[in-house]
Amino acid sequence: MKKALFLISFVIIGYHCNAQEQRSPGRVGEEKSKDSVAEPTIDLFKIISIENDTTHVDTSLTIQKDYKFNYLRKDLFGLLPFANTGQTYNKLTEFRDFSTIMPKFGARARHYNFMEAEDINYYYVPTPLTELYFKTVPEQGQQLDAFFTVNTSERLNFSIAYKGVRALGRYRHILTSTGNFRTTLNYQTKNRKYRAKAHFVSQDLLNEENGGLTDEALASYISKEPEFDDRSVLDVNFENAESTLYGKGFFLDHQYYLSGAQDTIQNKFYLSHRLDYSYKKFQYLQSAAATAILGEAFQSTNLNDETRYRNMDNTVAVNFDNPVLGKISAKAGYSFFDYWYDSVFIGENGVVGDRLDGRLINVGGSYDNYLAGFNLHADVSFNFGDDFSGNHILASAGYSLDDNNFLNFGIKQTSRAPNLNFLLYQSDYINYNWQNNFDNENAQSLFFELSAKMIANFSGEITQIQNYTYFSLNNDGAVKPFQFVGDVRYYKLKAQREFTFGKFALDNTILYQNISDGKDVLNLPELVTRNTFYYKDFWFDKALYLQTGLSLRYFSSYQMDAYDPVLAEFYVQNETEYGNYPVVDFFFNGKVDQARIFFKLENLNFLIDGNNNFSAPRYPHNDFMVRFGLVWNFFL
Template sequence: MRRFTLILTVFFISVCGILAQDTGADKEDQQSPDTASVFFFHADQRWPGASALYRTADTLLTGFQFYDPAEGTDLLNAVNGNIGLAYKPMIFKHHGSSGFRFTPYNFDAYLLNNANIRYYHSFIPYSNIAYSFGKGKEQLFSVTHSQHLARGLSLGIDLRIINSVGLYNRQKSDNSSVAIQGQFISDNERYAVLANYRNNRFKWRENGGITDDSAFISNTETDRKRIATRLSNADNLIKESGFQINQYYYFGRNPRLAERNKSGIDTLQGTVKTGPDSLMQSTLPGKLFFNPERTNFFRHTFTYTRNALLYTDTDPLSGFYNNIYNDSTSTFDSVFFHEFTNQLIFEGGVGKARGSGKAVLLRAGIEHAFSTYKNDTIIRRFNRFTPFAYISANAFGIAKAEGKIWFSNGAPFNGDKGIAAMLTLPAFDNSTSWGNLYASLALDALQPDYIYQFHASNHFSWENSFGQQTILGGKVMYKRKYVQAGFNVYNLDGWVYFDENALPARAEGSVAVSQFYGLADITLGSVGLQAFAVWQNASKPDILRLPDIAGRATATYSVALFKKALYLQTGFSLMYNTAFFADAYMPALRSYHLQSRIKTGNYPYVDGFVNLRVKRARLFLVMKHLNSGLSGYNYIMVPSYPMPDRGLRFGVSWNFFD
């Protein structure tokens, strides 16, 4: 009760303090009058199309209550009962990767990596500080700063920290990530450099889950700390770091000088995206920024990635493990691998068409990767060469056709290859009229992730030659204004997975996966609805287990108060999935595997929230799992890892300029 009173007091003082500032604004989704425009982009890794420019949603209230990086309108993950720990997506999606595929990373949402690091365009110094806390000593802290140092030179930093003790014994997460990025473009705009350094460090206590699910489901023990867990001395340490340098040399004329100020709006994501070659920097003399959508260049990319994984347990004889191979007194399983890559790319285009910068665009490149893998007993080194090519053609804005192909030569992914074709009708953003239709067909032949091929530790050991998996995927999607719907179909031939003993296995024959999904973001006056739902089916549910139906719906009511000094949004969010045999978690592998012991799902998770915005600040107050205990205690998403009980969360995000 005292904690609840303290939270409300802090909340009230914060609101009152903010209200003392000057006021103004017109609508919830507009930039505050006390806000400067800050843009960002991601550096594409291999294929064009990932480097669009977006405006930061630093004053948007819709979705602000989703403070967990692994949670969102269309992010549906089965989590290990505490924020910052491993999770398993409940929606099947094939992820292709161009680097060393060691293991299915079940913590990508927390990582800062080359694909998601933001390069900022801020016309004045910009900073954001965010902090939230809640039940179970849950704390999240983040800092963002971006500054234009000189004409053509910018620097930025992102820091993220997640620390949560959790409600059960040995459930603590301690995650920290930092990324420093810089960009430089010469005065004549012929030469440009993008560079970043990143460091991720995750330290997890591993309890192996509770020993008796029935004790939780029957609620015979209300003190969660007194429920016994299967591991008492196990920990996981994950370190990922590295840097990347992209160097560009542009040829031909600079289109920015000929055409400016084209823009489009990505309504589903709540961000503003500029069109090709229109970065608006010409409106501010002395400011010069890298143009992520400019073509006609040669690029060299150097990347270094370092990974270190450590699993320890001072009590291997606890009965949790099926095997002990090396040491019965202590488990110390370390895996280290690093990779150097050099990539050369040419990109050029001709003509001009509505909806894209060039009527015909070609990108071609080659990548060399040198990798080293080692554990306590073995060191292996690999070399890979990967040529790749991309081409797109825009037929007068009526349609845009794209194709890409790649082939990898060298261990441990020798012979990996892929080919894909995409079609967009029409080629330009037609969301305000009839909408857009997208279709794609892709075929990948891939060796399984390296952990399925080779692993040697105190409790697991194998060396396999499974051969390639063949993944055929077809997708059709329609998008108009605030609505999106689609159909996906996959055929997985030779699919490799972890069986019920957490050992690698290869499926006989093929597995077919079908999916229908819909996404909506609709506002009618003061009432809003954001909803996502998916139906999916796997032809062999004994190998690939998915909930038939999963989704999340959020209803909001927004209003401006105190002469538009304060914007308030309140609402409820509901997440639900049908019952299925969700995969179990194996801490020693940091991976999920099949189980047939317990079904999870068929339980609604309801959150109630209030979001506020006053000038530069946003605040949220969320009652997580509002219905806890009202419809039973079967709220388990990962077997033996109960979800948290009802709890209050409070958070604030504050922007600073100059």
């Protein structure tokens, strides 16, 4: 972490010094020339997604910026954080991703802060741009996200960034130490016939594991005994374990235009190629076996579980784009993955292998067009292989009713193998060894989004899943993978609307969801809400723009999933309900020039009434905290 931060600081300082030198008072003629040129507007600082959707840098202060001022840098609605920054999140709504047809690596609870290819952006900037994010953490430590990008010419952009967190936490043995390094390239030739985007990422996400509170500590926490307000005196199940998710990835996406160019309206015919390579390793270390909690182990000391995975997707496509016929793409590719351990396990119930591998041919296509007022989109993908075949079909249409109302609706269907840790797992703990031959998970969804400015923003989804896979306890109380023989059906409806009354505003988000089939294997709260009432105004002759108010979060009681530290996965429990409590935050945010400053009293009501709530069974909800931080952009 220190080396990466030093490298980024060196690059940023170098460009700052260079800018100062070029504007030195001794170069009077050059200074006048520069002053005569208008500064670039902020809409010229472009952010480009993996699918070439383009936005621009936004230095405004809005209530949505407050929601995204956190470790993940995204809105956490629907997620319930654990007590320490950098730990995992329990789900308040279903986030299972059925948009890909390759089975995923396990340890999903550790992946919230793991940056995949679709999480990386690319840039075009007329002048060098720096963004610094800082926020305090519970107890000792800090979190920082430093980013720098520059166009060395109009056609070539580089960026480099590092996000690092180290937080001790208030409970015993929950230290987190994480790092996400990424660097990108965005290039086009002078005639715009060839374009390329590439990135490299290197990540390590470490969490100390404690197994949650002991039975005695649990009783003291629930009863709010004053002597345990110092959370470090609460006993935990073990203090000798840690888990780490490592990852490296390289991505290249480039196109060559045989006719036309990307920014023209004329007919375009071009070839594209995408290469996505990633390597992951999940490691669980424990100096002495916790047999009373996790079951018998093959060895009593120095437990070391390592699961490795590598994957490469290599796809070529032929694309035709016509103003009338629309954009048509046909693609074909080859994918492989390896998921492995160092040895074969032979147990009482048979042999557990040491490897899963897939060699897959994939074909597909997509279509986009604007026809009779509708924005049409379709995408199909098929994998062909011995054991890991799958498919994904998506069709959607969008229609603008008028300038203030937009409707998008569609259908999607996916069939793919379950995540790989459902199929094969090895551990030094005896109960955590298995190999299964599960069927493909099949999911069908109907969805819609309605943006009605005068009413609210609505989104909804009806989903049906066959062969739903999940972790739960077997008859012996051990965590095991299962596949549900029936159908899981659920629907959810979300509404968001902000009401403004002069200098005051009320922002409301409400999520209602219902599980009609499969309630024993999928647990979700029926109601999740967030309501924010705040004041906004300019102060000090408009030198400061501020927002201050209260935010209330709530979810109804439900049988919350439990957390397993060996797997870094959540598993279904149907014994105890949690929830049905409000959480209130007070915030005071301000914007001065390009800096947004955030001050927050988190979980304010716990300061008054105490806290005995949970983020997962045995894992307490975070307490009252004073948090401070900022996001600062520098335009050189």
